Amino acid sequence: MWQYGLLVKQINLGITGNTFSFIKKNSTTQDYPVKVGSALSQKYVIENGTAQGSINSPLLFLIMINDLLDRLEGVDSSLFADDSCIFKSGKNLDHIKNYIQDSLDKISNWCNLWGFKISLDKTVAVIFSHRKSRDINLSLNNQPVKVENKAKFLGLIFDSRLSWKDHITYLEQKCKKRLQLMRAVAGNSWGANKKSYSQFIEV
Secondary structure (H helix, E strand, C coil): CEHHHHHHHHHHCCCCHHHHHHHHHHHCCEEECCEECCEECCCEEECECCCCCCCCHHHHHHHHHCCCCCCCCCCEEEEECCEEEEECCCCCHHHHHHHHHHHHHHHHHHHHHHCCCCCHHHCEECCCCCCCCCCCCCEECCEECEECCEEEECCEEEECCCCCHHHHHHHHHHHHHHHHHHHHCECCCCECCHHHHHHHHHC
16 A cells, blocks of 8 residues: 555545644654564665554555545445445446446556556456346456456355355355364264254254
């Protein structure tokens, strides 16, 4: 995260005075050495990022990305921490594709302006339809966006037909792993007693 860009965002939000000075002092122009084994380097100034583990870092990150989706037009959007999603419904796929591509271009320009980089490996497009889907071409930073039959967003797996089968299968597999773990620690003569085990299963 670009530290001086963060200061600009704070000024735009009206954060000034002592609060601004406090955040500036504690989140910018910090210098750290690098340690490899027992060797310690000289100190280098860190111009990106905030202090790891700081109670203020999540809030500062939210301030930095707060206007990410503000300039998008004709699409709906969702933003939660570093997970974002844009979507549009309609009957004309070409019309939808044009709106989505325009939004991707605006997001790309915003990222280039404020020093962010989107992971193409985690960027996925999904066409939700009960009809046979067509291929669409979307790009981000002149790189093609993967088009798949499902995508995971905020812990939910959305498949192209919204049947929720993939998500249910995912939950089933997670539950089986937990049950197998409990079986591994519960024996006839050792481990958790049967009463504790049965209560866990019921929950």
